[in-house]
Amino acid sequence: xxxxxxxxxxxxxxxxxxxxxxxxxxxxxxxxxxxxxxxxxxxxxxxxxxxxxxxxxxxxxxxxxxxxxxxxxxxxxxxxxxxxxxxxxxxxxxxxxxxxxxxxxxxxxxxxxxxxxxxxxxxxxxxxxxxxxxxxxxxxxxxxxxxxxxxxxxxxxxxxxxxxxxxxxxxxxxxxxxxxxxxxxxxxxxxxxxxxxxxxxxxxxxxxxxxxxxxxxxxxxxxxxxxxxxxxxxxxxxxxxxxxxxxxxxxxxxxxxxxxxxxxxxxxxxxxxxxxxxxxxxxxxxxxxxxxxxxxxxxxxxxxxxxxxxxxxxxxxxxxxxxxxxxxxxxxxxxxxxx
Amino acid sequence: xxxxxxxxxxxxxxxxxxxxxxxxxxxxxxxxxxxxxxxxxxxxxxxxxxxxxxxxxxxxxxxxxxxxxxxxxxxxxxxxxxxxxxxxxxxxxxxxxxxxxxxxxxxxxxxxxxxxxxxxxxxxxxxxxxxxxxxxxxxxxxxxxxxxxxxxxxxxxxxxxxxxxxxxxxxxxxxxxxxxxxxxxxxxxxxxxxxxxxxxxxxxxxxxxxxxxxxxxxxxxxxxxxxxxxxxxxxxxxxxxxxxxxxxxxxxxxxxxxxxxxxxxxxxxxxxxxxxxxxxxxxxxxxxxxxxxxxxxxxxxxxxxxxxxxxxxxxxxxxxxxxxxxxxxxxxxxxxxxxxxxxxxxxxxxxxxxxxxxxxxxxxxxxxxxxxxxxxxxxxxxxxxxxxxxxxxxxxxxxxxxxxxxxxxxxxxxxxxxxxxxxxxxxxxxxxxxxxxxxxxxxxxxxxxxxxxxxxxxxxxxxxxxxxxxxxxxxxxxxxxxxxxxxxxxxxxxxxxxxxxxxxxxxxxxxxxxxxxxxxxxxxxxxxxxxxxxxxxxxxxxxxxxxxxxxxxxxxxxxxxxxxxxxxxxxxxxxxxxxxxxxxxxxxxxxxxxxxxxxxxxxxxxxxxxxxxxxxx
Numbered sequence: 001x002x003x004x005x006x007x008x009x010x011x012x013x014x015x016x017x018x019x020x021x022x023x024x025x026x027x028x029x030x031x032x033x034x035x036x037x038x039x040x041x042x043x044x045x046x047x048x049x050x051x052x053x054x055x056x057x058x059x060x061x062x063x064x065x066x067x068x069x070x071x072x073x074x075x076x077x078x079x080x081x082x083x084x085x086x087x088x089x090x091x092x093x094x095x096x097x098x099x100x101x102x103x104x105x106x107x108x109x110x111x112x113x114x115x116x117x118x119x120x121x122x123x124x125x126x127x128x129x130x131x132x133x134x135x136x137x138x139x140x141x142x143x144x145x146x147x148x149x150x151x152x153x154x155x156x157x158x159x160x161x162x163x164x165x166x167x168x169x170x171x172x173x174x175x176x177x178x179x180x181x182x183x184x185x186x187x188x189x190x191x192x193x194x195x196x197x198x199x200x201x202x203x204x205x206x207x208x209x210x211x212x213x214x215x216x217x218x219x220x221x222x223x224x225x226x227x228x229x230x231x232x233x234x235x236x237x238x239x240x241x242x243x244x245x246x247x248x249x250x251x252x253x254x255x256x257x258x259x260x261x262x263x264x265x266x267x268x269x270x271x272x273x274x275x276x277x278x279x280x281x282x283x284x285x286x287x288x289x290x291x292x293x294x295x296x297x298x299x300x301x302x303x304x305x306x307x308x309x310x311x312x313x314x315x316x317x318x319x320x321x322x323x324x325x326x327x328x329x330x331x332x333x334x335x336x337x338x339x
Numbered sequence: 340x341x342x343x344x345x346x347x348x349x350x351x352x353x354x355x356x357x358x359x360x361x362x363x364x365x366x367x368x369x370x371x372x373x374x375x376x377x378x379x380x381x382x383x384x385x386x387x388x389x390x391x392x393x394x395x396x397x398x399x400x401x402x403x404x405x406x407x408x409x410x411x412x413x414x415x416x417x418x419x420x421x422x423x424x425x426x427x428x429x430x431x432x433x434x435x436x437x438x439x440x441x442x443x444x445x446x447x448x449x450x451x452x453x454x455x456x457x458x459x460x461x462x463x464x465x466x467x468x469x470x471x472x473x474x475x476x477x478x479x480x481x482x483x484x485x486x487x488x489x490x491x492x493x494x495x496x497x498x499x500x501x502x503x504x505x506x507x508x509x510x511x512x513x514x515x516x517x518x519x520x521x522x523x524x525x526x527x528x529x530x531x532x533x534x535x536x537x538x539x540x541x542x543x544x545x546x547x548x549x550x551x552x553x554x555x556x557x558x559x560x561x562x563x564x565x566x567x568x569x570x571x572x573x574x575x576x577x578x579x580x581x582x583x584x585x586x587x588x589x590x591x592x593x594x595x596x597x598x599x600x601x602x603x604x605x606x607x608x609x610x611x612x613x614x615x616x617x618x619x620x621x622x623x624x625x626x627x628x629x630x631x632x633x634x635x636x637x638x639x640x641x642x643x644x645x646x647x648x649x650x651x652x653x654x655x656x657x658x659x660x661x662x663x664x665x666x667x668x669x670x671x672x673x674x675x676x677x678x679x680x681x682x683x684x685x686x687x688x689x690x691x692x693x694x695x696x697x698x699x700x701x702x703x704x705x706x707x708x709x710x711x712x713x714x715x716x717x718x719x720x721x722x723x724x725x726x727x728x729x730x731x732x733x734x735x736x737x738x739x740x741x742x743x744x745x746x747x748x749x750x751x752x753x754x755x756x757x758x759x760x761x762x763x764x765x766x767x768x769x770x771x772x773x774x775x776x777x778x779x780x781x782x783x784x785x786x787x788x789x790x791x792x793x794x795x796x797x798x799x800x801x802x803x804x805x806x807x808x809x810x811x812x813x814x815x816x817x818x819x820x821x822x823x824x825x826x827x828x829x830x831x832x833x834x835x836x837x838x839x840x841x842x843x844x845x846x847x848x849x850x851x852x853x854x855x856x857x858x859x860x861x862x863x864x865x866x867x868x869x870x871x872x873x874x875x876x877x878x879x880x881x882x883x884x885x886x887x888x889x890x891x892x893x894x895x896x897x898x899x900x901x902x903x904x905x906x907x908x909x910x911x912x913x914x915x916x917x918x919x920x921x922x923x924x925x926x927x928x929x930x931x932x933x934x935x936x937x938x939x940x941x942x943x944x945x946x947x948x949x950x951x952x953x954x955x956x
Contacts, residue, residue, distance in 0.1 A: 018806075045357075046801075047798065047799055047800055047802070047803070048799040049798075050798050062808070063806050063808050067804050068805065068806070070642075070645055071808025071809060072641075072668060072809065072908075073664050073668050076634060076638045079630065079634065079639050081642055083601065083628070083642030083643035083650070084630070084643060084798075085642075086626060086639075086643075087601050087642075087646050087648050088646040088798065090799060108631055108632060108635070109631065112630075112631035118927075141765060199949075208889070264785075287528065302773055311622065315622075315624060315626070318621035323622065325622050325624065327591055329761070330587060331587065331761060332577065335577065335578065336574055336577045337378065337576050338574070338576070339568075339572065339573050339574060339576055
């Protein structure tokens with residue numbers, strides 16, 4: 001519920017006085033704008049908002065937010081943010097990360113923050129390349145990718161970030177892209193409202209080292225036929241005339257069909273609240289990469305106690321059971337004797 | 340039946356007993372119980388457990404031998420003793436691994452039931468050492484502990500194989516009689532500990548009583564011995580290990596700082612007991628996070644520090660390696676953070692359950708860039724308590740990560756501790772920033788001119804929103820700065836801040852003796868061995884002085900002047916001369932190094948011999 005005492009703010013109030021220093025034309029600008037425009041709508045206070053990041057181009061974002069912020073070290077933002085979020089449940093803690101930061105050097109921290117369900121909003125800027133180190137392939141680059149470090153093409157199988165998050169027991173998993181501010185803002189709003197770890201993959205264009213990586217699906221003229229919006233409770237349909245849809249075949253695989261061919265009643269109805277993550281995982285495998293029809297929106301949103309709240313509950317129970325800590329009593333709690 | 344009152348009781352001023360057996364034989368428990376009974380009786384004591392890294396190494400082998408040594412005394416003592424006066428060996432392997440330490444004339448008690456061919460072969464004996472003359476230098480008591488235990492515990496109804504497991508309590512009962520320890524604390528402990536397993540409780544009680552009765556009735560022992568209570572300062576005492584003292588010190592520090600305590604930690608020997616202990620005390624508001632790895636442990640702690648907690652991480656050497664980058668970030672962010680390193684033998688996995696002091700240079704220099712931080716070291720198990728408070732005090736006042744060094748010997752060793760008065764411990768709280776500090780703005784790197792500490796403004800404080808990060812910051816505003824002159828200035832400021840701590844440190848406490856021209860300088864857990872060695876040297880009429888450092892970075896301001904008063908300086912360390920290097924580099928003093936890296940603490944005699952060699956040179 002919105003706190004009526006929260007002062008009315010504008011995007012400007014949430015923007016720091018620091019000059020934004022991404023390459024001109026970078027997709028990060030539109031993500032920053034979406035975040036700065038969303039904040040006044042959330043009914044939260046600047047002083048209670050913290051952006052924590054690791055290293056990479058995306059990780060500079062906290063410097064541009066007029067909130068509390070920490071630009072940490074490579075891959076460790078989820079760990080740092082965990083310590084902050086579990087000790088300060090009064091704060092809104094955001095994690096800003098990239099595909100190298102979250103999925104390569106920091107993969108361990110990401111999966112553990114997700115499985116613990118720490119109350120964090122994690123925005124993963126996925127540009128499928130290393131930008132800050134000037135153009136090496138990343139853990140989400142496609143096989144065969146030619147970069148400075150893979151002159152003969154990458155032979156690494158990439159991660160699918162949505163599949164990974166679902167496999168790590170994430171309770172909120174969504175995808176959006178940097179060409180659609182409205183969709184970004186709506187997705188971020190949902191993620192922020194989620195209690196526990198919310199994971200959002202953002203397809204983000206790196207116009208210097210990986211330009212057009214998502215153009216085939218996010219380009220203005222391609223979106224209708226290539227982006228599959230996931231809407232809770234609605235049949236999964238797309239296309240300019242909503243003529244296409246997703247259904248499960250006899251083997252439980254998701255497949256893209258013409259609605260007219262199979263009948264509307266056979267189109268899969270999206271259920272983001274489904275406890276069992278298998279169907280969300282199946283949807284995450286529908287596209288093999290951002291070059292064919294790809295689902296966007298909320299794959300999964302389920303409730304599970306968040307780590308910080310559960311830990312806090314243990315503290316409360318311990319105090320009820322034993323009373324507040326008494327240092328004098330602690331020191332003499334073992335066998336003692338008088339001399 | 341023999342009337343025990345008629346037996347002569349011989350008074351001893353101290354006795355060193357080593358219990359040795361298979362790692363499954365419960366030797367740590369036996370030693371610990373004997374210690375507790377002695378502590379309650381009022382002896383001063385010092386203990387040293389020594390166990391293998393493997394949880395259960397193959398039974399009966401040398402690799403699986405676990406031992407616990409305790410020195411009980413009627414006067415204040417400093418070490419667990421160099422050599423045991425009494426060795427209790429529960430099997431041939433325990434005998435073989437330990438008999439080399441038993442001096443001629445020492446007492447040897449063996450469980451003779453275990454000296455069968457198979458066990459002898461496993462231990463590497465071609466023939467039984469019992470009766471072949473090889474143990475003639477000792478007073479040997481062969482006691483069939485296994486069969487006596489099985490016989491004694493019959494009425495408890497345990498199966499013979501289970502009953503046999505009570506033999507350590509038989510040994511404990513025997514030693515309790517020999518050294519006139521009170522029985523009651525152990526019997527009560529058995530009842531409480533095994534309350535949910537009545538058969539085990541009954542078996543252990545019967546075995547303990549049988550061991551005691553055996554000592555009383557058997558003709559083997561011509562004397563019972565007694566170590567009178569020690570003449571300790573009056574007060575309330577408890578027996579404490581280094582790790583528990585450290586955990587309690589952290590709780591006390593948080594209380595004195597009026598902050599909640601947060602621990603981010605990953606299990607590692609020999610530090611895990613601090614995590615275990617702290618996780619029990621949630622009613623103090625202590626939050627413990629068992630992190631996914633060492634890096635996350637310190638990362639979470641740093642995040643908690645940003646949020647205004649007294650934040651710490653506990654680990655051992657390999658964990659410090661992994662945490663280095665985050666410690667560097669904490670130096671750059673200038674946030675209070677405690678890194679507790681319970682040192683063990685290295686490099687790499689090294690000797691996980693054995694002690695060493697070889698992380699001093701790691702603590703000092705183990706990060707990239709110019710990255711100084713304060714270092715403190717505990718010197719005895721109970722001293723871990725006040726060292727934890729001192730580390731927290733420095734971290735909070737100067738907004739800096741602090742490394743606290745303990746080691747495996749302190750962590751697991753125990754001693755009687757006169758409880759401090761909780762109400763008399765000094766406040767270490769520092770204020771958070773609440774107001775803008777520069778023309779209506781908040782500058783996160785505008786410093787206190789005295790301490791050079793920057794303001795600690797925690798999220799949730801309106802008007803002080805700011806960003807911090809690992810990129811170099813402009814002094815004052817804290818904004819990103821690549822300006823060359825600013826980086827140089829910031830590098831000097833960070834160094835000056837840490838160096839400036841020395842201004843408030845107490846001077847070096849020197850145990851001087853008129854005429855002494857040799858100073859023995861130590862740090863950390865060598866305190867006891869150095870102290871005992873110095874006493875022995877003085878007892879021989881030689882002059883020697885000693886001093887022990889708690890603050891290793893920065894050093895106390897007068898250390899250079901103290902060193903200059905002596906013609907010779909000796910630095911004993913369980914490494915290859917790390918403090919010695921720092922001292923030589925800092926003060927151009929020709930300090931001599933005495934080193935030991937055997938995973939075992941110094942014996943007082945080793946240091947004594949070196950001192951004697953130097954004073955007579």
